[in-house]
Amino acid sequence: MTLRKIIHIDMDAFYASVEQRDHPDYRGKPIAVGGSPEGRGGVVATASYEARKFGVRSAMPSKRAQQLCPHILFVYPRFDVYRDVSRHVRSIFQRYTDLIEPLSLDEAYLDVTIDKQNIGSAIAIAQQIKQAIRDELNLTASAGVSVNKFVAKIASDMHKPDGLTFIGPSQIESFMENLPVEKFHGVGKVTAEKMQRMGLFNGADLKKLSENDLVQHFGKAGRFYYRIVRGQDDRPVQPHRETKSVGAEDTFPHDLTTLAEMDPELEKLAVKVATRLDKHQLKGRTVTLKVKYNDFRQITRNHSSQLPISDADSISTAAKQLLAKTDPETEGAKVRLLGITVSNFGEERSETGQLSLF
Structure with missing residues (x-):
């Protein structure tokens, strides 16, 4: 059996790095893409490595980010720019293989078992891709190389930023x-x-x-x-993987019992979902709410609208309305988890019928 050669490429602090590249005033400073300058509302989409030293991370409420790093700069995201950069990155990938599975705007799997340039070495290909991204885009990426997707993804995270890690069959x-x-x-x-x-x-x-x-x-x-745990992962790289829903959920360290506690959590989840929809260039007509209680009981409620939506406010409003209809306070229920999913994308998908991630 021929072992596959899989590369996982992950752009380093992607949104933040693009902003620092394009705005010299941001370089060397802790910045957060997303959130709000007042530290109220909003969620961090990406933090620069300077901000991460203070514990700021993606999906963190901006208020918490500002507490950890009082001098952090909040930057409004420019998704059109990020998408253009991602398309360029994909064009670099395509020089070596057509077996590319995008996971988001800033990461993808590549199967280079057979590569277009007959290089033969996945490590050499990863090195060339990283160098091309640096030379052509003035950005850095980290790469993981192994015989399957799971190990390659873990490897790419081991020596960030600008890392390259190979985990061979005998090491797995x-x-x-x-x-x-x-x-x-x-x-x-x-x-x-x-x-x-x-x-x-x-x-x-x-x-x-x-x-x-x-x-x-x-x-x-x-x-x-x-x-x-045994290093077994036979999932192929899927260049035409189709997403049918986009969602986010959160399990809370303590039970929520009132709408006053639950509504802000739904707002945070709505921001995460909206960010992911924007990455995928998708809009959906159906919003689904998931509620799990501390007794492991779980319910889902959904609502479909005539017009597709992708913005955080519309998603949050729909989810709050669905939650209110469950009468959580009346039942005295203790909520352990909340989740929001948007689906029913219909014709909002890209012209190719697949995700326009890169």
């Missing part, structure tokens, strides 16, 4: 065993905390559990954990 087993559970792609903060409470701190600990044990504790995701 020991690498996964030593990897902390919170570093596993697909394991969120809440799941990582649950694993740690169970005494599962790294891949070696996970590996001790049977597939049935993992499914019992983590549901369907348990099957995925069982495979990836």
Whole structure:
């Protein structure tokens, strides 16, 4: 069986780096793309590395970002510029392969098992791509190289910014065993905390559990954990992957019991969803609200409008209306998780019928 050669390319602090490139006054300073200068409302889309040193990160409320870094600069996003840069990045990818799977504006998988230039080395190709991005766009990207998508994605995050990490077949087993559970792609903060409470701190600990044990504790995701902890990931790079919905959800550290607590959380989620829709150049007609209670009961409610939407205000308003109809305060329910999804994209998709990510 021929081993695949997979590269995961991830642009470094993409939005923030573009802004610093185009505005000399921002260089060397902590900036946040998104949010608000007053620190009220809004969510950080991307933070520069100078801001990350203070603990500022994407999806963080701007008020919290300003608390952590009082001299942070909030910058309004320019998605049209980011999309133009992404198209250029994609044109660089296409010099080497047509098997490109975009994940967002700033990252993608490439299958270079057979490359157009007959270079043969995935490491050499990754080096050339990184250099082209630097020379042509004055930006940096990090790359992970391995035999499957999961390991390549983790590798790309290991030496940011401007990193290049190769994890070969003989290294994968020991690498996964030593990897902390919170570093596993697909394991969120809440799941990582649950694993740690169970005494599962790294891949070696996970590996001790049977597939049935993992499914019992983590549901369907348990099957995925069982495979990836062994470095097994046979998912192909899908150049024509189609997105049918875009959403975001959050599990809260304490239960929410009032609309006054829940509505601001829905506003944050709406901003995340709107940002992702903008990345994908999509608008949807159906907004779905997901509510999970502390007794593990879960409900979904949806509303479809005649006109497609993609802005945070419209998404937030629809979600709040759906939430109010559930009468959460009347029931005295304790809400553990909220989620918003937008779907039913219809003809708002790009002309090719696929995502216009790059």
